[in-house]
Amino acid sequence: MLNRDERKRIWELDFLRGIALILMIIFHFLYDLNEFFHYPVAYYTGVYYYIGKVSVILFMLISGISSSLSRNNLKRGLRLLIIAMGITVVTHLWQAQWGIKFGILHFLGVSIMLYPALARLPSIALPVLGTLVIWAGRFLPEVSFDYLFPLGIKSSNFVSADYYPLIPWLGVFVYGVFLGKVLYKNHKSLLKFRFSPQNPVNYLGAHTLIVYLIHQPLLLLMLNIIFHFL
Known part of the structure; x- marks a missing residue:
C-alpha cells in the first residue's frame, strides 16, 4: 500500500536518480582508491571515466526535469x-x-x-x-x-x-x-507500469541528498579500515 507522498512521486525519475547515485558511488570509490590510497585505478579514462560522467549528466537532466514539478x-x-x-x-x-x-x-x-x-x-x-x-x-x-x-x-x-x-x-x-516542460507537463509518470517505490534503487533515488552527503565519509572510513588490516 503506497502512502500519499509515494503516489505523488514520478517513479521513473526516482529510479534514474538512484541509478545515477549508484554510478557516482562507484566512481568515487575508484577515485578514493587512486587519490587517497595510491591504488592504481585509472578513473580518469575509459569506462571508469564514463561511469562518472553518465552519473553527473543524469543528475543534471533529472534536476532540470524535477524543477518543472516543484512549487x-x-x-x-x-x-x-x-x-x-x-x-x-x-x-x-x-x-x-x-x-x-x-x-x-x-x-x-x-x-x-x-x-x-x-x-x-x-x-x-x-x-x-x-x-x-x-x-x-x-x-x-x-x-x-x-x-x-x-x-x-x-x-x-x-x-x-x-x-x-x-x-x-x-x-x-x-x-x-x-524535457520537463514537454514530457511532464501533466506531472504524471510516462509509464503505465511501475516498480515498487520500496525497491532499493527507487529508495536511493528518493533519498539522494542524504546518501550523497554520507557516502564519501563512509567510503573513506571503509577503505581506511581495509587498508589498515591489509
Missing part, C-alpha cells in the same frame, strides 16, 4: 547551495588542496535557482540555449585570476576536487528543463 525552486536551490558551501568549508579544513569550490551541489543549487527565469522561455528556445551554452564551453579563456570560476573562467592554477561550472554544464540542465 518552490528558489527554496530548493538555496538549500542545496547552503549545504554546498558547508561542504566547501569542511573540505578546505580537511585538506585544502582537495577543497571543493564549485562541485555538483553548488552547480545544482545555482541552476535550480535560475529555473524560474529559464521556465519563462518558449519551449522551442530551451534546446537551442542548452546547445549554445555547451558549445560556449569550448571557447572559455584561461585568465590570470579565479574570480569567475563558477562560470568556468579560471586560471591554470585553479584546483577543485569536484568542479562543474555553469559553462558548459548549465546546458545539460537546460535540456532537462525542456
Whole structure:
C-alpha cells in the first residue's frame, strides 16, 4: 500500500536518480582508491571515466526535469547551495588542496535557482540555449585570476576536487528543463507500469541528498579500515 507522498512521486525519475547515485558511488570509490590510497585505478579514462560522467549528466537532466514539478525552486536551490558551501568549508579544513569550490551541489543549487527565469522561455528556445551554452564551453579563456570560476573562467592554477561550472554544464540542465516542460507537463509518470517505490534503487533515488552527503565519509572510513588490516 503506497502512502500519499509515494503516489505523488514520478517513479521513473526516482529510479534514474538512484541509478545515477549508484554510478557516482562507484566512481568515487575508484577515485578514493587512486587519490587517497595510491591504488592504481585509472578513473580518469575509459569506462571508469564514463561511469562518472553518465552519473553527473543524469543528475543534471533529472534536476532540470524535477524543477518543472516543484512549487518552490528558489527554496530548493538555496538549500542545496547552503549545504554546498558547508561542504566547501569542511573540505578546505580537511585538506585544502582537495577543497571543493564549485562541485555538483553548488552547480545544482545555482541552476535550480535560475529555473524560474529559464521556465519563462518558449519551449522551442530551451534546446537551442542548452546547445549554445555547451558549445560556449569550448571557447572559455584561461585568465590570470579565479574570480569567475563558477562560470568556468579560471586560471591554470585553479584546483577543485569536484568542479562543474555553469559553462558548459548549465546546458545539460537546460535540456532537462525542456524535457520537463514537454514530457511532464501533466506531472504524471510516462509509464503505465511501475516498480515498487520500496525497491532499493527507487529508495536511493528518493533519498539522494542524504546518501550523497554520507557516502564519501563512509567510503573513506571503509577503505581506511581495509587498508589498515591489509
